[in-house]
Amino acid sequence: MILDQRLLPWKVSYLRCKHYQQVANAIKHMAIRGAPAIGIAAAMGIALGISKLRSSKGLEKRFDKICKTITSTRPTAQNLFWAISRMRQIFNAHRNKPLSELKNLLIKEAQNILDEDIATNKEIGNHGKVLIKPGMTVLTHCNAGALATGGYGTALGIIRAAWEAGIKIQVIANETRPYFQGARLTSWELAQEGIPVTVITDNTAGYLMSKRKIHLAIVGADRIAANGDTANKIGTYSLAVLARENNIPFYIAAPFSTIDSNLPSGERIPIEERSGKEVFYIGKRRIVPEGINALYFAFDITPHKYITGIVTERGIIRASYKEMIKKYGRR
Numbered sequence: 357m358i359l360d361q362r363l364l365p366w367k368v369s370y371l372r373c374k375h376y377q378q379v380a381n382a383i384k385h386m387a388i389r390g391a392p393a394i395g396i397a398a399a400m401g402i403a404l405g406i407s408k409l410r411s412s413k414g415l416e417k418r419f420d421k422i423c424k425t426i427t428s429t430r431p432t433a434q435n436l437f438w439a440i441s442r443m444r445q446i447f448n449a450h451r452n453k454p455l456s457e458l459k460n461l462l463i464k465e466a467q468n469i470l471d472e473d474i475a476t477n478k479e480i481g482n483h484g485k486v487l488i489k490p491g492m493t494v495l496t497h498c499n500a501g502a503l504a505t506g507g508y509g510t511a512l513g514i515i516r517a518a519w520e521a522g523i524k525i526q527v528i529a530n531e532t533r534p535y536f537q538g539a540r541l542t543s544w545e546l547a548q549e550g551i552p553v554t555v556i557t558d559n560t561a562g563y564l565m566s567k568r569k570i571h572l573a574i575v576g577a578d579r580i581a582a583n584g585d586t587a588n589k590i591g592t593y594s595l596a597v598l599a600r601e602n603n604i605p606f607y608i609a610a611p612f613s614t615i616d617s618n619l620p621s622g623e624r625i626p627i628e629e630r631s632g633k634e635v636f637y638i639g640k641r642r643i644v645p646e647g648i649n650a651l652y653f654a655f656d657i658t659p660h661k662y663i664t665g666i667v668t669e670r671g672i673i674r675a676s677y678k679e680m681i682k683k684y685g686r687r
C-alpha cells in the first residue's frame with residue numbers, strides 16, 4: 357500500500373500495488389518520493405514481485421528483471437540502489453532454498469529496511485536536535501519528512517525531535533516547484549504536529565536570510581559523495597550559497613544509506629532530468645505559453661564547502677568530510 361503523495365494534502369488515498377510494475381510506476385511517477393522512501397518501496401516491490409511467483413522456474417532471470425525494472429525508475433536517490441543491493445544479497449544467499457522460504461526472507465528483509473529506516477531517522481533526530489535553539493527559525497527545502505522516509509523524517513526528523521524536546525521553533529518551508537513538496541507535504545506534516553510552519557516561494561529565502569529571519573537551514577539528501585558533495589532537490593545549491601553569504605549554518609540530514617562512497621565527488625552523481633512539461637503546469641492549469649521550452653532538473657549538487665555538517669544516525673559529520681565519512685562508515 358502506497359500513500360499517493362501526488363494527491364496530498366487534498367486527498368488521503370492509497371495505491372494498492374498487486375504487481376511489482378505498479379510499485380515501479382509509483383516511484384517513477386512520484387506517488388512515492390524521497391530517497392529513503394523510494395528505497396523502502398523498491399525493496400517491497402522486489403519482495404512483491406518474487407512473492408507472486410508460482411515456481412522457481414527461471415528464478416534468477418525473473419529476479420534480475422524485477423530489479424532492472426525497479427532500478428530504472430529514478431537515477432539519483434542512492435537509497436534505491438542500496439536497497440536493491442540488500443535484497444540481492446538475501447536472494448543470492450538463499451536462492452537455493454525452497455521458494456516459499458525465499459519469499460519469506462525477502463519480505464522480511466524489506467520489512468527490516470523499513471523498520472531500520474524509522475530507527476535511523478530517530479537517531480538522526482537525536483543527534484541533530486542540539487543544533488536547534490529555542491526561538492530559532494529553521495529553513496527547509498522540499499520534503500525530507502515522514503512522507504519521504506519510513507516515518508519521522510531526516511531534516512524534519514531533527515525538527516520533530518527538537519519540538520518533542522520542548523524547543524519552540526518556527527519552520528520556513530520552500531514551496532519547491534514544480535511538485536510543491538514543501539507547500540503540499542512539509543507544511544501538511546508539520547501542521548499535523550502543531551509545529552508552526554510558514555510556506556515561502558522558492559525565491560524568497562535570500563531576502564529572509566539577509567534580514568536575519570532565518571537562523572538555520574536543514575535539508576535532506578538524495579545522494580552524498582565520498583567527499584560530502586550532496587545531491588538534493590533542485591534549489592538546494594542556491595540555498596547553501598545564500599546561507600554562506602549570510603553566515604547561516606547549512607546542514608544536510610541523511611542516513612548512511614544515502615552515502616555513495618564509490619563516487620569521489622558530486623561531479624559524477626547522476627542528476628535526474630524530468631520532462632520539461634512538468635514545469636508547464638500548476639495543477640491542471642498551463643501557465644507557460646505554447647511553443648516554449650522548459651527544463652526540469654530534479655536535483656542539484658551542493659559542493660561540500662558550503663555544508664556546515666551532515667547529520668547521520670552515527671553522529672554529525674563535519675569537514676574534513678572525506679576522512680570523517682570514511683571513519684564513520686567503518687562503525
Ligand code: MRU
Nearest residue numbers: 389390391498500504576577589
Ligand atoms: O523528487 P523527490 O521529491 O523525490 O526529492 C526528494 C528530496 O530531494 C529529498 O530532500 C531527499 O530525497 C531526502 S528525503 C529524506
